Amino acid sequence: MKQFSREAEQIMMERFGKDTIISLARTENATLYARYVNAYYENGSFYIITHALSNKIKQIKANPVVAITGEWFTAHGTRYDME
Numbered sequence: 001m002k003q004f005s006r007e008a009e010q011i012m013m014e015r016f017g018k019d020t021i022i023s024l025a026r027t028e029n030a031t032l033y034a035r036y037v038n039a040y041y042e043n044g045s046f047y048i049i050t051h052a053l054s055n056k057i058k059q060i061k062a063n064p065v066v067a068i069t070g071e072w073f074t075a076h077g078t079r080y081d082m083e
Helices: 006-016 053-061
Strands: 020-028 031-042 045-049 065-069 072-077
Touching: 006 031, 031 053, 045 053, 053 072
Parallel strands: none
Antiparallel strands: 020 031, 020 065, 031 045, 065 072
């Protein structure tokens, strides 16, 4: 994981350290899916708040590479172990 400067980390926490809406993109069978999700930022990671049995979670378990975007940023990454 890339480490932010102290100033950047503070901005991320101020902006996203609480419930916020971001766009989450993921794939299934070479088809791209995107939707807005409730999330929050903590310790260098975004945590998505959703139902554990949702299609989003099934897709992320099958292909852990995701992309997210907000008002002024875009990022991509890999999920942590969800088990």
